[in-house]
Amino acid sequence: MSMSYSLQTLWYERQRFLPGVLAVAFSCVLIAMQVGLLLGLFSITSISIDMSRADIWIGHPEVNSVDLGRPFPEAFQSYLDPADIERFEPFLQNFAYWDKPTGGIELCLIIGTRLTPDAMGPVKQLTPEHRALISMPGNVIIDEDEWHRVGVSKIGDTAEINGKRVRIVGTVSGLRSLAGPFVFCSLETAKMILRPVEGQVTFILAKAKDPSRAQEIVDKLQPYKRKLCAYTAEGFSRQSRIHWLTKTKAGIAMGFAAMLGLLVGAVVTSQTLYAATAASIKEYAVLRALGIPRWRMALSVLSQSFWVGMAGIVVAVPTIYLLAALADNAGAKVILPWQLMVLSVSITLIMAMISGLFALRVLGNVEPVSLLR
Numbered sequence: 348m349s350m351s352y353s354l355q356t357l358w359y360e361r362q363r364f365l366p367g368v369l370a371v372a373f374s375c376v377l378i379a380m381q382v383g384l385l386l387g388l389f390s391i392t393s394i395s396i397d398m399s400r401a402d403i404w405i406g407h408p409e410v411n412s413v414d415l416g417r418p419f420p421e422a423f424q425s426y427l428d429p430a431d432i433e434r435f436e437p438f439l440q441n442f443a444y445w446d447k448p449t450g451g452i453e454l455c456l457i458i459g460t461r462l463t464p465d466a467m468g469p470v471k472q473l474t475p476e477h478r479a480l481i482s483m484p485g486n487v488i489i490d491e492d493e494w495h496r497v498g499v500s501k502i503g504d505t506a507e508i509n510g511k512r513v514r515i516v517g518t519v520s521g522l523r524s525l526a527g528p529f530v531f532c533s534l535e536t537a538k539m540i541l542r543p544v545e546g547q548v549t550f551i552l553a554k555a556k557d558p559s560r561a562q563e564i565v566d567k568l569q570p571y572k573r574k575l576c577a578y579t580a581e582g583f584s585r586q587s588r589i590h591w592l593t594k595t596k597a598g599i600a601m602g603f604a605a606m607l608g609l610l611v612g613a614v615v616t617s618q619t620l621y622a623a624t625a626a627s628i629k630e631y632a633v634l635r636a637l638g639i640p641r642w643r644m645a646l647s648v649l650s651q652s653f654w655v656g657m658a659g660i661v662v663a664v665p666t667i668y669l670l671a672a673l674a675d676n677a678g679a680k681v682i683l684p685w686q687l688m689v690l691s692v693s694i695t696l697i698m699a700m701i702s703g704l705f706a707l708r709v710l711g712n713v714e715p716v717s718l719l720r
Contacts, residue, residue, distance in 0.1 A: 364655055367702075370611070371659025372666065375695040379667045380674075381604055382687055385592070387680030391525045392591045393584040395440065395458055398470035398522075401552035402561045403432075404583045405568070408576045412587040414456060414526065416440050416549035423575050424551050431564045433556045436461050437548040438468045439537040442527060446507040447498030454527035455497065455508065459537020467552045472519040473531060480516040484535050491518035493528035511540050525591070652703025656696045663695070664688070 390397070396404065396413050405424070407417035424435050439459035444452050460468030462478040469478060473488065481488055487508075489497065499506060505514045508530065522529055532540075543549075555561050561579040568577040578586060667688075671681040 364651070367655045367699075368658045368662065370614075371656050371695055371699050372662040374611070374698060375660055375663035375691050376666050376670065377604070378694060379663075379683065379687060379691040380670055380681065382691075383667075383671060383681040383683045384674070384679065386588075386682035386684075386687070388525065389588040389591050390680065390682060391523065393587040394522055394524075394529070395470065396580055396584045396587065398472065399468055399552065399580070400471075400554070401467040401580055402555040402558050403553040403564060403577060403579060405551040405553065405575055405577045406549065408572060408574060410576055412590040413550075413583060414440070414442075414587070415590075418543055418547040418549060419575060421546055421548045421551065423571075424553075426568060426571050426575065427551075427553055428564070428567065431555060431557075431560065431567075433554045434465075434467075435551055435553040436467060437534065438550040438552050439534055439541060439543065440549045441541050441543075443509045443530075443540055445497050445528075445530075446510075448504065448506055449498035451498070453497050455530050456524060456527050457508070457530050457532065457537050457540055459532050459534045459541075462533055467554055470519070470522065470531065472522060477517050477519070477531075481532050481536070483516075484533070484539060485511070485513050486516040486532065487513045487536065488517045488519060488531045489515060489528055490522045490524075491520050492523050494518075496528050508540050509542075513540070649700065649703045652699050653696075655703075656699025659699065660692050660695060664692075667691075 393413060404413070405427075407419040410416055421437055427435060439457070441457055442454055443457050445455045447453055458468075458470075460466060462469060462482050464475070473481075477488055480486055494500060497506060499515055502515055502517060505512055507513070513530075513532075513536070519531070553564075555564055562582070565577045565579055565582070568575065667683065671683055674681045
């Protein structure tokens with residue numbers, strides 16, 4: 348019994364196998380979208396890292412995430428070897444209270460950086476015009492989708508942050524936050540709002556002379572781990588996401604949801620294959636009477652489960668990308684790396700094959716004598 352026989356059976360009995368195909372597609376879509384939404388959600392926590400130009404981030408030794416930075420001496424930049432580092436600069440960041448003009452208070456995250464053309468701290472969305480605008484003390488920029496959260500309606504509106512008056516002079520897009528809105532400003536404005544201890548910063552950003560040696564430079568700072576922590580930009584971004592993933596338990600919740608979808612898909616696919624095999628019991632009995640061994644009939648059922656899985660995946664993959672595009676347009680970021688797609692497809696196909704194994708129990712009742720009943 349060849350693979351082509353299984354495909355012919357699926358085609359002529361396509362109405363019978365359609366629920367299984369849709370169940371497989373549903374499971375694949377749910378796994379990919381749940382994880383993609385999770386990755387997109389927690390990528391927000393590392394925006395200030397991912398959108399900056401620094402190779403190395405140095406901070407307080409007890410910092411687990413970029414938005415939980417703690418003050419430490421700027422003088423610790425002396426631990427960097429001049430032979431490895433092209434330049435470094437301070438970075439100020441901390442939460443503050445935004446007094447909304449319309450009434451009420453909103454937590455926000457102040458991000459203060461240098462604004463020179465070669466500065467590493469400003470996010471890439473800050474154009475030279477933006478930097479010129481916020482170079483004036485008291486001027487800030489926020490994401491255009493955060494206006495309703497902070498009670499402003501147009502550029503030029505003013506508000507108070509920690510009792511200090513600020514003026515909105517521009518907006519960016521695509522930088523919505525997970526907690527309080529991001530407020531981008533100069534170092535001087537950040538110092539005015541946050542009032543840090545003289546000589547202390549939240550992070551020190553460094554540019555390596557050879558970016559490929561960033562991890563090696565970080566490793567050289569390990570002897571000072573009681574005084575500071577050092578990460579490559581990629582490593583700190585990953586650490587920030589993992590911290591929020593484990594702290595909020597959102598990953599566990601979404602993991603359970605994905606597992607539930609996989610279970611539903613497995614049950615529906617298994618029952619579909621079981622019913623299709625049971626409905627063909629007389630055909631299998633004829634094959635048995637002709638001397639076809641049970642293992643070849645079992646191979647036929649498994650082949651059907653394989654092709655049901657493949658058909659489901661063919662339906663699922665474009666659906667995943669379509670839903671991701673719709674989610675992005677709606678403001679929900681979905682990240683779909685190729686590793687996630689391979690994982691989703693692999694898990695789904697394995698689930699379909701396992702469902703086929705459960706359907707094999709029908710073949711235990713296949714006997715030529717059943718044709719005489």
